[in-house]
Amino acid sequence: MNKKVCIVGLGYIGLPTAAVLADKGFLVHGVDVNEEAINLINNGEVHIYEPDLEKVVKKVVTAGKLSADIDPIKADVYILAVPTPFKEDHKPDLAYVESATKSIIPYIEPGNLIILESTSPIGTTDKIVELILNERTDLSIDEKSSSQIFVSHCPERVLPGKILKELIENDRIVGGINKMSTQKTAEFYESFVDGKVLQTNAKTAELSKLTENSYRDVNIAFANELSMICDDLDIDVWELIKLANHHPRVNILQPGPGVGGHCIAVDPWFIVDAAPEKSKLIHTARNVNDSKPIFVINKVKEAADKFKSATIACLGLSFKANIDDLRESPAIEIVKELSKESNYNILIAEPHISELPSSLNKLNVSLVSTEEAIKQANLIVLLVDHDYFKLIDNLDLQDKIVVDTRGITNNGTNKVASLT
Ligand code: SAJ
Numbered sequence: 001m002n003k004k005v006c007i008v009g010l011g012y013i014g015l016p017t018a019a020v021l022a023d024k025g026f027l028v029h030g031v032d033v034n035e036e037a038i039n040l041i042n043n044g045e046v047h048i049y050e051p052d053l054e055k056v057v058k059k060v061v062t063a064g065k066l067s068a069d070i071d072p073i074k075a076d077v078y079i080l081a082v083p084t085p086f087k088e089d090h091k092p093d094l095a096y097v098e099s100a101t102k103s104i105i106p107y108i109e110p111g112n113l114i115i116l117e118s119t120s121p122i123g124t125t126d127k128i129v130e131l132i133l134n135e136r137t138d139l140s141i142d143e144k145s146s147s148q149i150f151v152s153h154c155p156e157r158v159l160p161g162k163i164l165k166e167l168i169e170n171d172r173i174v175g176g177i178n179k180m181s182t183q184k185t186a187e188f189y190e191s192f193v194d195g196k197v198l199q200t201n202a203k204t205a206e207l208s209k210l211t212e213n214s215y216r217d218v219n220i221a222f223a224n225e226l227s228m229i230c231d232d233l234d235i236d237v238w239e240l241i242k243l244a245n246h247h248p249r250v251n252i253l254q255p256g257p258g259v260g261g262h263c264i265a266v267d268p269w270f271i272v273d274a275a276p277e278k279s280k281l282i283h284t285a286r287n288v289n290d291s292k293p294i295f296v297i298n299k300v301k302e303a304a305d306k307f308k309s310a311t312i313a314c315l316g317l318s319f320k321a322n323i324d325d326l327r328e329s330p331a332i333e334i335v336k337e338l339s340k341e342s343n344y345n346i347l348i349a350e351p352h353i354s355e356l357p358s359s360l361n362k363l364n365v366s367l368v369s370t371e372e373a374i375k376q377a378n379l380i381v382l383l384v385d386h387d388y389f390k391l392i393d394n395l396d397l398q399d400k401i402v403v404d405t406r407g408i409t410n411n412g413t414n415k416v417a418s419l420t
Contacts, residue, residue: 003026003027003076003077004026004027004028004029004073004074004075004076004077005018005021005026005027005028005029005075005076005077005078005079006028006029006030006031006072006073006074006075006077006078006079006104006107007021007028007029007030007031007078007079007081008031008032008072008078008079008080008081008082008100008103008104009031009032009080009081009082009083009096009100009118010030010031010032010034010037010038010041010068010081011032011048011081011082011083012048012050012160012163012262012325013081013117013118013156013158013163014030014032014079014081014082014117015030015041015046015048015053015057016050016053016158016163016164016167017079017081017117017156017167018030018066019053019056019057019060019066019164020056020164020167020168020192021192022060022063022065022066023056023059023060023065024191024192025065026065026192027065028060028065028066028067029066029067029068029069029072029073029075030066030067030068030069031068031069031070031071031072031103032068032070033070034047035070037068038068038069038070041057041061041066041067041068042061042067042068043061044057044058044061044062045057045058048324048325049323049324049325049352050160050161050163050164050323051161051162051164052164053163053164056164071103072103072104072107073107074107074109075107075112076111076112076113077112077113077114077115077188078104078107078108078112078113078114078115079115079117080097080100080101080104080114080115080116080117080118080128081117081118081156082096082097082099082100082118083096083118083262084096084097084118084119084120084121084124084266085262085266086266086269086270090269090272090273091269091273092120092121092269092270092273094120094121094124094127096118097116097118097120097124097127097128098127098131101128101131101132102131102135105131105132105135105136108132108136108139108149110139110146110147110148110149111148111149111150112149112150113149113150113151113152113181113184113185113188114128114132114149114150114151114152115151115152115153115154115185115188116128116151116152116153116154117153117154117155117156118155118156119155119156119209119210119213119263119266119267119270120153120155120206120209120270121206121210121270121273121274122203122206122207122210122270122274123203123206124153124206125151125152125153125175125177125202125203125205125206126177126202128151129141129151129177132149132151141177141178141181143178143179143180148180150176150180150181150184150185151176151177151181151202152174152175152176152177152181152182152184152185152202152205153174153175153176153202153205153206154172154173154174154175154185154189154205155173155205155206155208155209157170157172157173157209157212158170160261160320160323160325161320161321161322161323167193168192168193168194168195169193169194169195170193170195171195171196171197171198172189172193172195172196172197172198173198173200173205173208173209174186174189174197174198174199174200174205175199175200175201175202175203175204175205175206175208176201176202177201177202182199182200182201183199186199207271209267210267210268210270210271211271213263213264213267213268214267214268214271214282214285216253216264217259217264217265217267217268217282217285217286217289218268218281218282218285219252219253220253220254220255220256220259220264220285220289221259221284221285221286221288221289222252222253222285223241223252223253223254223255223256224255224256224258224259224288224289224292225288226240226241226252226255227255227292228292228295231295231299237255237407238407241254241255254406254407255292255405255407256292256330256385256405256406257292257293257296257330257331257334257383257405257406258289258290258292258293258296258330258333258334259289259290259292259330260319260320260327260328260329260330260331261319261320261325261327261328261329262327262328265286265289265290265328266328268282268283268285268286269286272286292330293330293333293334293337296330296334296381296383296403296405297334297337297338299403300312300334300338300379300381300403301338301341303379303401303403304341304344304379306401307378307379309343309345310343310344310345310378310379311344311345311347311376311377311378311379312338312344312345312346312347312377312379312380312381313347313348313349313373313374313376313377313379313380313381314331314334314335314338314346314347314348314349314365314373314381314383315349315370315373315374315380315381315382315383315384315386315389316331316349316350316382316383316384316385316386316389317329317331317332317335317348317350317353317357317360317383317384318331318350318352318353318384318386319331320384320385321384321385321386321387322352322386322387323352324352324353326353326357330383331383331384332357332359332360334381334383335348335360335363335365336359336360336363339360339363339364339365342364345376346364346365346366347365347366347368347372347373347376347377348360348365348366348367348368348373349367349368349369349370349372349373349374350367350384351370351386351388352386353367355367370388370389370392374392374396374397374400375396377400378399378400378401379400379401379402379403380397380400380401380402380403381402381403381405382402382403382404382405382406382408382409383405383406384406385406385407385408389408390408392409394409397409
């Protein structure tokens, strides 16, 4: 297979996609603005942690199937995998999609396939077409034209921590700007995906991705709301959920310190922005999940008040278990807020990182081993359910107060609870 693929954005989605495609026989050219990442990749190394990723990158770079640069090249298929954050007012920020599109415009030729994988607000795929055709009057999207280009949205749906597996196994939704674009894109994904490739139009594909993440956000909000209700009523929320989930049609998710990452805490806002009057539930769920870190902070302060001098061990910084990804992590928000109290001695344990992120390294907090943090602290705040923390011996927690936001200590009650 000699098809050339150019992937713009070599982050958590773009790099694994590049590696998988190269491993499947495509000739892949990756593009990123981060020169340090480019140098690492060209050396067969990676700038992000994802299980097995470095192994595959090393293999395909050595085989000459993957290379990286700051500029795109001519290719048969272009994939845009750049971030789509929101601005201060929760409105979508399409600056990266626009600059990624502009970067490929000079290289596009008739017959090329352009795929937007970034999670995007409704209408973004059409905007990409507009940007391209404004600058390149020699190209067309007319299905009868010989200068036709094909443009589609195929949202990424992989779970951090399982990206390489899910890139191959998950079903994909493909929505083109017209029938031929949809078909061409479906053929492309069918050549390396084992899951089903489902065809629709661009707008529906855009909303389907936003819907999936909003569905999860609403369900996590339900669990988080229950945890706050249970705290008021002095009921163990973990036991409650376990019991309720014995019903054949009930499947409540797990409460936590809040919702983090760059997807679930962001994407529902794109629906709210598109239909503010009609998205009341989705909007409320966002507010419930965003309020959970404040609830946890208050619980920790309440517990710290019991000590003359509180040494607080914050266990976990990443936005979820068993990864090193700190983006939009509620744990960081909680640590930052606690560090404002000058009378707390704050120790952080995060087995997946070797140094504190820049947002924390000037604060009055220190990164230590899990064992050291537990030994020194009189108050333990469990923020992430890493497998590593599940090995903590409850005997080591004796005589300490534990605020367990993930319910992993034996009697995790999601509220100030002494385990003695
Ligand atoms: N969380 C809870 N309780 C739960 C489940 C999750 O508090 O029961 C929290 C996590 O701790 C984390 C956040 O929610 O802070 C999000 O974690 P997640 O595992 O639910 O999802 P992400 O953000 O890692 O990945 C999601 C996935 N979407 C869905 O499951 C619908 C993934 O498939 C998407 O590809 C990804 O968003 C994305 O890139 O959009």
